[in-house]
Amino acid sequence: PSRAGSRPFIFLLPQSGPPILIVHTGREREARGYSWVEEIRTYHALSRAPLSEIIEALHDVGLLQGRVGAELGAEESLDVPVGDFLELRQRLPGVRFADAGPALWPARMRKSAAEINCVREACTATARAYALTFEQARAGITEADVARLMTVASLEVGSGSPWVII
Numbered sequence: 001p002s003r004a005g006s007r008p009f010i011f012l013l014p015q016s017g018p019p020i021l022i023v024h025t026g027r028e029r030e031a032r033g034y035s036w037v038e039e040i041r042t043y044h045a046l047s048r049a050p051l052s053e054i055i056e057a058l059h060d061v062g063l064l065q066g067r068v069g070a071e072l073g074a075e076e077s078l079d080v081p082v083g084d085f086l087e088l089r090q091r092l093p094g095v096r097f098a099d100a101g102p103a104l105w106p107a108r109m110r111k112s113a114a115e116i117n118c119v120r121e122a123c124t125a126t127a128r129a130y131a132l133t134f135e136q137a138r139a140g141i142t143e144a145d146v147a148r149l150m151t152v153a154s155l156e157v158g159s160g161s162p163w164v165i166i
Contacts, residue, residue, distance in 0.1 A: 006047045008079040010054055011037070014061040022053050049084035055091060064092065069100025076101055122159070129153040 007024035009031065021037040023030075028042050041057065043050035058064055071078055076099075078085055089097060111119070132153035137146055 008049060010050065010057075012054075012057050012061065012063075014063065017061055020057045020061070022050055022057060024050075047081075049080035049088065051084060051088050051091065054088060058092070058095070063095065065094040067096045067098050069103060070097050071101070071104070072097065072099040073101035076104070125154070125157045125159045128157040129159060132156065 007027060009027070010022035012020040012022070018039055019037050020039045020041060021031055021035055022041045022043060024046075025042045025044055028040065031037075031040050041053060043053045055064075058068070089095070129150060130153075133146065133150045136149050136153075
């Protein structure tokens with residue numbers, strides 16, 4: 001799934017046992033379609049982190065005490081409001097949150113053959129979409145027009161939902 005912003009995806013990977021993915025109800029279908037995680041839980045709140053659901057999941061895997069890794073370092077993002085994270089820390093006095101970056105980055109650098117193939121296909125589709133966009137762009141059109149051209153071109157070459165910065 002893409003970055004969720006005000007409706008964060010929360011991924012809980014315990015040291016033992018299956019992982020848990022917590023998603024907004026509006027993103028559940030996407031999560032089930034794209035994720036390999038079997039246990040997908042949902043929440044309804046908007047513009048807030050699903051604190052009760054996070055605490056329940058941590059309870060279910062026995063993590064109400066001890067150290068919990070989270071994306072707290074450079075080039076990482078919790079994707080939850082700071083106030084919500086501070087409240088979560090307050091509601092979990094037995095948990096010490098630590099930067100999981102040293103464990104996450106090496107894992108993110110390793111790619112399976114299938115992942116490498118997906119990256120190649122994405123790069124090929126993106127290059128094709130840029131080529132189509134540049135073929136149609138003309139002097140005098142607005143940035144919004146170029147973004148629209150790129151969006152349409154991305155869809156035409158088989159990309160998913162494009163995210164365009166012009």
